Amino acid sequence: xxxxxxxxxxxxxxxxxxxxxxxxxxxxxxxxxxxxxxxxxxxxxxxxxxxxxxxxxxxxxxxxxxxxxxxxxxxxxxxxxxxxxxxxxxxxxxx
Amino acid sequence: xxxxxxxxxxxxxxxxxxxxxxxxxxxxxxxxxxxxxxxxxxxxxxxxxxxxxxxxxxxxxxxxxxxxxxxxxxxxxxxxxxxxxxxxxxxxxxx
Numbered sequence: 001x002x003x004x005x006x007x008x009x010x011x012x013x014x015x016x017x018x019x020x021x022x023x024x025x026x027x028x029x030x031x032x033x034x035x036x037x038x039x040x041x042x043x044x045x046x047x048x049x050x051x052x053x054x055x056x057x058x059x060x061x062x063x064x065x066x067x068x069x070x071x072x073x074x075x076x077x078x079x080x081x082x083x084x085x086x087x088x089x090x091x092x093x094x095x
Numbered sequence: 096x097x098x099x100x101x102x103x104x105x106x107x108x109x110x111x112x113x114x115x116x117x118x119x120x121x122x123x124x125x126x127x128x129x130x131x132x133x134x135x136x137x138x139x140x141x142x143x144x145x146x147x148x149x150x151x152x153x154x155x156x157x158x159x160x161x162x163x164x165x166x167x168x169x170x171x172x173x174x175x176x177x178x179x180x181x182x183x184x185x186x187x188x189x190x
Contacts, residue, residue, distance in 0.1 A: 003119060004160050004167045022121040024098060030114050030176075037147040044146065048139040052132040065099050072099045081125075 019079035021049065027071045038064070038073045046075070053079055114174035116144065122166045133159070133168045141170070148174055 023045065027038055042062065049055060061076040118140065122133055137157065144150060156171040 003169060004121075004162060004165060018123075019125050020121075020123040022119075022123075024117075024119040026099075026115075026117040028113075028115040028117075041143060041147055044143040045140055048136060048143055051139065052136055067099060070099065074098060 019081065021053070021055075021075075021077040021079060023049075023075040023077070025073045027073075029069055029071065036066075036071055038071055042073055042075065049077065055079065114176065116148070116150075116170075116172040116174060118144075118170040118172070120168045122168075124164055124166065131161075131166055133166055137168055137170065144172065150174065 025038060025041070025045075027036070046055070046060060055077050059078040059080075063074045063076075065072045065074075120133060120136070120140075122131070141150070141155060150172050154173040154175075158169045158171075160167045160169075
């Protein structure tokens with residue numbers, strides 16, 4: 001319950017009726033010597049999300065923090081707007 | 096910053112020096128008519144996590160909440176203990 005209200009309150013001030021996906025992975029580690037796999041896992045998780053929604057690489061904000069025994073990876077993804085038309089343009093390929 | 100302390104404070108009271116992975120996905124939806132893909136996405140994400148760490152299905156706690164325009168999926172995974180020996184047994188195949 002607490003988490004839901006936290007996520008809502010964090011976002012409501014900034015949101016302009018955009019669809020968003022926010023993902024937080026926290027890894028509590030007892031053994032700090034082991035390498036962190038969160039950065040690699042992040043890529044795989046973004047690929048999973050892509051199976052379900054179209055996301056633009058530019059619209060993925062990543063932040064990572066860590067302290068003594070906890071690593072935290074946060075992804076904030078603004079999703080493309082559907083439902084208000086959904087017309088896709090001519091599909092320009094840039095570059 | 097706030098999130099890290101939240102995750103830590105949530106877990107520190109309950110943790111007995113166990114490794115844990117906590118994953119939260121929040122989906123803010125503007126269009127409630129669209130079906131939720133979080134439950135399916137959850138399965139795929141658990142598969143991704145399995146690529147990096149061995150997890151036991153029994154050690155994955157899932158909770159899902161939603162309100163008017165936000166869906167929240169939370170996974171709490173207790174990871175197997177390594178580093179205190181790491182001897183794997185004879186690899187019995189059950190069944």
